[in-house]
Amino acid sequence: MGMPSMPELLIVLAIVVLLFGAKKIPDLAKGMGKGIKDFKKAIKEDDEEEEVKEITKKEEPKVEAAAEEKKSENA
Structure with a gap:
């Protein structure tokens, strides 16, 4: 079955x-x-939220490492 022809489209309309x-x-x-x-x-919006979550997951270890580094410097 192919595309509807013009008369069929007019009937539907x-x-x-x-x-x-x-x-x-x-x-x-x-x-x-x-x-x-x-x-x-x-x-x-959903795609943007997923991108933010992925970026946050990637940056969390860096932030934790920096926090631990500061703790070791202060000690």
């Missing part, structure tokens, strides 16, 4: 207009766009 009405279609599209935008934002 007509059914959508009949079901939702011409006035609600822009609202539906706006809502979908906002949902996609929020989803992408959440994914980006």
Whole structure:
């Protein structure tokens, strides 16, 4: 089964207009766009949090080593 042809797309569009009405279609599209935008934002924030955690894990041993070094210097 291939891609739908132009008449098939027009039939689907007509059914959508009949079901939702011409006035609600822009609202539906706006809502979908906002949902996609929020989803992408959440994914980006999650990736940034993971990067921060990885950097923190890498730097923790350095900080601990520096703290131990200062303790040994003070003693």
